[in-house]
Amino acid sequence: MADKMRDQLSPFIADGPQVIELKLVRDASEVEDESTTFKAEMCHQVYGEKEVIFGYKDLKIKLFYSACRLTTYIGIEYSSKVTPDLCDGVVADDVEKPLLEIIPKGYLKDLGHFKAAIQEDVTFKPFGSLIDRLELSSGQTFEYYSCDTHEPNFLPYHERLQAFLMWFVDGASFIDTSDPRWHFFLVFEKYNPGDGVRYAIAGYGTVYEYYAYPEKIRPRISQVLVLPPFQKMGLGRHLVESIYNHYLGSSNVLDITVEDPSDEFEALMDVINCRKCITLPAFSKEKVKQGFSPEMVEEARKSFLMHKDHVRRSYEILRLLFTNRSDKEEYRQYRIEIKRRLYAPFKMNQKRGGAARRAGISTDETQMTQEQQVELIKQMYKEIEECYDAVIQRLKRS
Template sequence: MVQKQPPSADPVVESKKRRRVGFSPADAGVEANECIKIYLASSKEEVGSPEISCLNPVDLNSFFDEEGKIYGYQGLKINVWINSISFCAYADITYQSASNGAKGVTDLKSALQKIFGETLVDSKDEFLQTFSTERDFMRKIVSRGEILQLKAINGSTDRLNNISGVPPSDLEVVRMSIDSSNAGLLYSRLVPLVLLFIDGSSPIDVTDPDWQLYLLIHKKEEKEECLYRLVGFSAVYRFYRYPDRSRMRLSQILVLPTCQQKGYGSFLVEAVNNVAVAENFYDLTVEEPSENFQHIRTCIDINRLIGFDPIKPAIDSAVQTLTQGKISKKAQVPRFIPPPSAIEKVRESLKINKKQFLNCWEILIYLALDPIDKYMEDYTMIIANHVRADVLGKDLETPGKQVVDVTSSYDPESSFVMFKSLGGGGETGSNIQTEKNQTDQEQQLKELVEERIREIKLVAEKVSPR
């Protein structure tokens, strides 16, 4: 028989017993986004200076295991400094204490090398020395590159001169094939910036000769010598198009965070556009453009298209049709898309691909409507028609496709049937799609249309005094 031990009469002894039983506090870890700060410095005096603002990289948590957390440290702070001349990096790591808990201790050096690779130097002194020992890094890198001669498109030089505080004569765009030793070395040092500041991007294949780097260089006279500084770059891929043409795909573009909002990005895009036209590529495409880049790209292309005379008759015709009467009262809403001949002329002369031109076409019509307020209701209906066609594969008043989920033992989450309805809004579609789904769909389409109208107005404000 088990019997309870009588309670101790000595409270001191009892207190000691209680203190022997306990658990270490669980290590919840700290998110990488909370403890890592990234800085860009152009001189050793800037390193550690409180006047240098930290940058805003993409999600740093994605580079760490266990849900983006770092374990085993109390009071952890990691300040990473990047040399904006040579792109070497140094991580200043401090913490109050470290303990090996249930999740272990994160190997910080190994984790940081996943991002910074060989650019990460071991000591602060070594890092500070790179500001002098690699002072001419960029000048040596571009010495074997091709300096591009930038020409204004449609006779206008305004866009090439629109750089805040920097004369265009101080800027050079240098093109280099990625398989050259200099370009390969430079890109290996730029990879951390690609990972940190281009969302969803991954390094390109430096052994593929069809990749080219376009480097935007700022030349600055300092103490009787010309210093070369990289302010931005883009990676462009050249690929074959049957039967005898080549296409350009802009896959990566980045202006250094400390140089943004000054017009450098537009300057670099103009340079790539010039090459596409001068070397008679079939067209220029962009791989998964971000929202901000797409805005810049569209503003540039709108300015090019405004001065492109061959499409003016088509724009005038579309505007005349829109202003003749209430579009909303017509039995079928016109598509208001450019004629194939205009699409082909734009592609052949300006190298703007069809998808981008259709995006610009809506803005060109908006800019041509005067006064815009008088025709805004009908214009919005046209945009709604385009959005619906893009999302659902059908116009407002025309037959389209329907997708219906079905039960399947093979893959319940991805089994469906697609069919084409014979009449828009007919009984077949209304029976299959519930009223609630239709309401949700219409609300989502309405939000997409409103967002598209906002985008159009933002571009219009940039390219027009209206």
């Protein structure tokens, strides 16, 4: 009986990311064009950890946006829906309610009205100030803009834009735009379909300007997203570089940090930072092989506003790049240096634990043994070298 019920309900169980259809529509003809559709990479931040939506057969959640203004259309389609009598009183999931927690008011549910609204994109102009421009070999032109929370009409636009984070950035959260210390960097494709220049959103980044004693700020890159139709074009790298260049012109900036980067974004930052560092005298092959130095930190901070942690990481990658791994002693010295850094926190904890015991304070008796620490450091080093090697390969290709 249970197997029969399961078979009956199976068509009503949907894999969330596969049924969410997104579009950035430039012309009404693209609404029915399946080639312009892209899927969500995740939906657990909207529909729960299992990313399953129950209760609908042939479910489609259509989230269409006009490419410039981000006028929003929500369409929920299905061929049939479960009824309480079919599954012992269990009802279908509410598909729309979670959507409305991330999509602001003003959306459309009539496809005809949405198609008509696309024409309003022709009057759209980017927010803020133009800070950079990128022209690709394909002939596409992208412009980079900077703005803050005081920019007229920007915050409602940002409300529509930030919803994309929930489908493509794990651990994403909406920011408090009432705080004026937030700064925004937007990427638009500038194009002309024949009836005038238009600007289609391609990606954006947010930066929070922290106070740094005594009279400086420390901008922290919070979130960066390049929308799927524009990925693999180098726009993300150029966006990060544009953010750094924007702040390089400010005398009150101490350095720039990054908030909890994903592995992919950290790799991007590694490539960008290594490219910068290798242009500095302090990062010549000879000096890098001599070891990490305060000179490296100071040059990278003054020239590129790099935080000392990013400088150290760039040094380690470049040191590996310059290391002759066929030379056993040279390679061993590199491994020793990295492992010493990895061991430092363990050594500090041991000192603190010893001081606590001498003071009669109880300590955690479940701390790792020396042998366990050694094994953990070996594994950590292995993962670090693999990560650094991936960056080195990207550096060699560029």
